[in-house]
Amino acid sequence: MGYYTTTSVFQKSKTFGSTYPYGKQFIDFLRDSLVGADPSDVCDPNSDTSGYPGAGWMLVSSITAQISFTALAITEHNLFTLNGTKFEFVASGHSPIHGGIPVPLGGDNDSSLSSLGTTVNGVLQWEYSRPTTGSITFYKSTDPKICNGLVCSVSPSGSVGIWDTSTGVAGEGFTWRGGYIVKSAVVNSNPLILKLMTHSNGSHVMISDSAELMIFDGLQINNTWEILASKYQFSIRVPSNTAVGMFLIASHMKPLSNSIYCNFVSGPTGPIVGTGGGDRTSLQTLGGFYYAEWNGNAYGANSGSGSSNQVPALCFPGMPFGIANVDKLSNKIGGLDLKRDDGSFFPYEAFLAFCDSNPFLGGAVYGIRGAFWDSLIYPTYAAVETPALINGNSGIVLFGQTGSGTSNRGIFVTRTQ
Amino acid sequence: MSGVYYSNGIVGSFVCDSSNVQNFLDDAYTAFSTCGWTLIRRIAGSSGTSGYMVESVATPLLQKCRIRFYWDGSAVPLAGFPIIKFAIFDAAESLGFECGKIWIRSQKKNRIICGPYQFFCFFDSRISPTPDVSGQGGNDASGGIPVTSLPGTAIWGCGEENSFRRTLLPLNHSFQFGFSIGGNTQSAFASNVVQPTLLTTRGSQLLNTVPFGDLYYPVSSVQMVIGLTSAPIVVCLWDAIMVSAFFNSPVTTNADFHDWEAYSIQCDGSVTTGCLFLATKSYESSSVGSYAH
Numbered sequence: 001m002g003y004y005t006t007t008s009v010f011q012k013s014k015t016f017g018s019t020y021p022y023g024k025q026f027i028d029f030l031r032d033s034l035v036g037a038d039p040s041d042v043c044d045p046n047s048d049t050s051g052y053p054g055a056g057w058m059l060v061s062s063i064t065a066q067i068s069f070t071a072l073a074i075t076e077h078n079l080f081t082l083n084g085t086k087f088e089f090v091a092s093g094h095s096p097i098h099g100g101i102p103v104p105l106g107g108d109n110d111s112s113l114s115s116l117g118t119t120v121n122g123v124l125q126w127e128y129s130r131p132t133t134g135s136i137t138f139y140k141s142t143d144p145k146i147c148n149g150l151v152c153s154v155s156p157s158g159s160v161g162i163w164d165t166s167t168g169v170a171g172e173g174f175t176w177r178g179g180y181i182v183k184s185a186v187v188n189s190n191p192l193i194l195k196l197m198t199h200s201n202g203s204h205v206m207i208s209d210s211a212e213l214m215i216f217d218g219l220q221i222n223n224t225w226e227i228l229a230s231k232y233q234f235s236i237r238v239p240s241n242t243a244v245g246m247f248l249i250a251s252h253m254k255p256l257s258n259s260i261y262c263n264f265v266s267g268p269t270g271p272i273v274g275t276g277g278g279d280r281t282s283l284q285t286l287g288g289f290y291y292a293e294w295n296g297n298a299y300g301a302n303s304g305s306g307s308s309n310q311v312p313a314l315c316f317p318g319m320p321f322g323i324a325n326v327d328k329l330s331n332k333i334g335g336l337d338l339k340r341d342d343g344s345f346f347p348y349e350a351f352l353a354f355c356d357s358n359p360f361l362g363g364a365v366y367g368i369r370g371a372f373w374d375s376l377i378y379p380t381y382a383a384v385e386t387p388a389l390i391n392g393n394s395g396i397v398l399f400g401q402t403g404s405g406t407s408n409r410g411i412f413v414t415r416t417q
Numbered sequence: 418m419s420g421v422y423y424s425n426g427i428v429g430s431f432v433c434d435s436s437n438v439q440n441f442l443d444d445a446y447t448a449f450s451t452c453g454w455t456l457i458r459r460i461a462g463s464s465g466t467s468g469y470m471v472e473s474v475a476t477p478l479l480q481k482c483r484i485r486f487y488w489d490g491s492a493v494p495l496a497g498f499p500i501i502k503f504a505i506f507d508a509a510e511s512l513g514f515e516c517g518k519i520w521i522r523s524q525k526k527n528r529i530i531c532g533p534y535q536f537f538c539f540f541d542s543r544i545s546p547t548p549d550v551s552g553q554g555g556n557d558a559s560g561g562i563p564v565t566s567l568p569g570t571a572i573w574g575c576g577e578e579n580s581f582r583r584t585l586l587p588l589n590h591s592f593q594f595g596f597s598i599g600g601n602t603q604s605a606f607a608s609n610v611v612q613p614t615l616l617t618t619r620g621s622q623l624l625n626t627v628p629f630g631d632l633y634y635p636v637s638s639v640q641m642v643i644g645l646t647s648a649p650i651v652v653c654l655w656d657a658i659m660v661s662a663f664f665n666s667p668v669t670t671n672a673d674f675h676d677w678e679a680y681s682i683q684c685d686g687s688v689t690t691g692c693l694f695l696a697t698k699s700y701e702s703s704s705v706g707s708y709a710h
Contacts, residue, residue: 256629256630257629257630257631257633258629258630258631259630282621283621283622284621284622294630295630308622308624309620309624309625311622313620313621313622313624313627314620314621315618315619315620315621315627315635316618316619316621317616317617317618317619317637317640317659318616318617318618318619318621318623319586319614319616319617319619319623319690320585320586320614320615320616320617320689320690320691321584321585321586321588321614321688321689321690322623322688322690323624323625323687323688323690327688328623330586330588331623332608332611332614332646332649333611333614333642333646333649334623336611336646336649337649338616338640338642338649338651339648339649339650339651340565340566340650340651340652341565341566341567341571341598341599341650341651341652342566342567344566346640346651351618351635353620353627356630365630365632366627367627367628367629367630367631367632368627368628368629368630368635369629369630379651401621406622406623407621407622407623408619408621408622408623410621
């Protein structure tokens with residue numbers, strides 16, 4: 001019963017704060033857990049020197065970080081400090097007075113920013129773009145793993161311009177959106193490829209599919225997190241906390257029937273608590289905000305997309321009667337444990353149903369596409385984190401619901417070893 | 418999903434002449450005896466008819482049940498159709514309850530799908546086109562020993578329009594159901610009684626049934642919930658599968674060295690989310706197919 005990976009489940013915990021360095025640490029924690037910890041990683045300010053192997057995912061590439069600046073009024077002797085290197089605007093024939101690398105002051109913000117970009121590129125090899133005449137974005141370095149969280153500042157603060165991030169100190173910002181692209185092991189084809197990136201809000205991170213169709217940016221990293229990972233699948237959660245923003249699950253699922261491959265991610269969106277998703281309050285949480293990829297189709301959606309019959313759902317045996325709620329009034333078993341006569345439970349595979357294409361667009365076909373690995377569903381209820389045995393290995397209740405007249409009672413149990 | 422619970426005994430489909438009391442009783446006995454049930458005694462009935470008390474084959478946990486079927490002289494008011502009553506008992510006949518009624522009327526035939534531990538008697542319009550009484554009472558009787566994990570008395574029965582041919586969740590208080598398991602015997606509707614309920618695979622929010630991506634529906638062992646709301650018990654049926662889709666026609670198929678037939682085709686498709694399929698033939702040397710009187 002169930003579908004199991006042959007290797008142990010990787011399990012690790014770590015505590016993070018809410019200020020900007022912790023976003024990078026959270027991303028590194030995910031990378032280390034999935035791919036393996038690299039003690040030589042120069043970009044990890046909290047580098048783990050133990051060098052553990054990880055869950056069996058592969059590192060595809062790094063993502064360079066970036067920082068953007070919008071100018072208000074650039075005048076002579078204004079300073080830009082990028083990762084400790086100071087640049088100073090000077091008019092023609094004048095010299096720096098603050099010891100910065102001279103940057104020609106143009107006749108306006110636009111020409112000044114162009115000069116800044118050219119100078120920075122020549123000195124630091126940071127590439128840049130000019131998205132608008134009044135802004136500049138630095139986003140590349142000759143170091144392929146440009147670090148997140150590099151502090152950038154401007155002086156005097158307040159009048160020269162605004163960074164798109166803030167360290168909390170006036171005039172300071174930090175590089176962000178850098179991270180890693182990782183991919184799962186593959187069953188048939190098309191492994192799950194994820195981007196792990198920092199967020200412009202230092203309290204959050206961004207996890208997305210490779211095309212950024214769905215960005216999960218609602219994880220509340222200012223907590224103690226635990227990851228459970230295998231080579232195909234991982235979940236991250238704040239133990240014992242089922243609130244919004246405390247959970248994400250990603251899986252290159254066991255494909256079923258005519259699924260060549262089947263990838264699914266469910267988690268929170270919105271860097272403000274309460275935006276939605278990423279909770280463990282019921283079995284329906286998987287259909288909150290999600291990314292689905294199946295046999296060439298990929299999309300991001302939420303529980304409001306399409307009809308209620310098209311929301312991703314775990315499928316397992318339950319009440320045989322009633323489709324509309326009014327028909328289920330005779331349901332006596334909805335909130336009851338369903339045990340065998342010897343007190344044990346029938347285990348059920350963790351089948352997941354979702355649409356083959358975005359239900360918001362119409363024409364989508366709903367069906368059971370895949371199964372979660374190393375996980376089962378039992379027709380009972382227990383609180384999250386309750387220990388359980390699954391296929392002879394230790395496990396826990398990851399999420400569940402008590403059941404009612406209109407919903408199944410069940411718990412999703414997953415391996416922890 | 419868990420696999421099918423095969424009795425590894427004789428299963429078969431049998432036609433019974435429901436136009437004559439004694440013919441029906443004799444045909445029903447033939448069905449039971451062919452599948453290994455033994456005659457305990459004859460039951461003297463009305464107008465010189467003779468019914469039967471038969472005992473099942475012992476399950477691997479050494480459980481047995483007994484089925485009694487005979488005519489006690491009762492008849493349908495005004496129409497006068499004789500009513501054959503089925504009842505199921507434990508092996509000691511210390512407890513039991515009615516599990517169905519079959520009306521005898523002109524030109525009618527019923528079928529019995531039978532195995533060593535259970536039976537299902539029902540109306541099939543394909544073999545009894547005149548009259549078509551599929552919507553009528555007096556067509557259904559079923560019951561037997563479920564698959565349990567522990568030994569001890571375990572019997573179930575669903576009769577008349579509460580049979581699994583008409584509903585996967587007996588709801589009609591006018592008709593019969595019953596069970597005895599774990600020392601708990603119930604045969605009357607009550608708010609704390611979980612009448613035999615067959616589970617189907619559905620989304621956790623209990624919406625429509627869900628096929629796989631190839632549009633075929635999940636197939637699983639038949640899990641039946643019975644007992645009290647304080648502690649319901651899940652048991653299984655022998656030689657049966659649950660397909661989590663509704664069918665309203667007599668679908669037959671072959672799989673896993675068995676012939677299967679859709680049984681729950683008279684359920685209400687607007688609310689029913691599955692179909693019970695019964696094995697009608699096993700491709701073993703000791704099996705038998707149809708038998709006609």
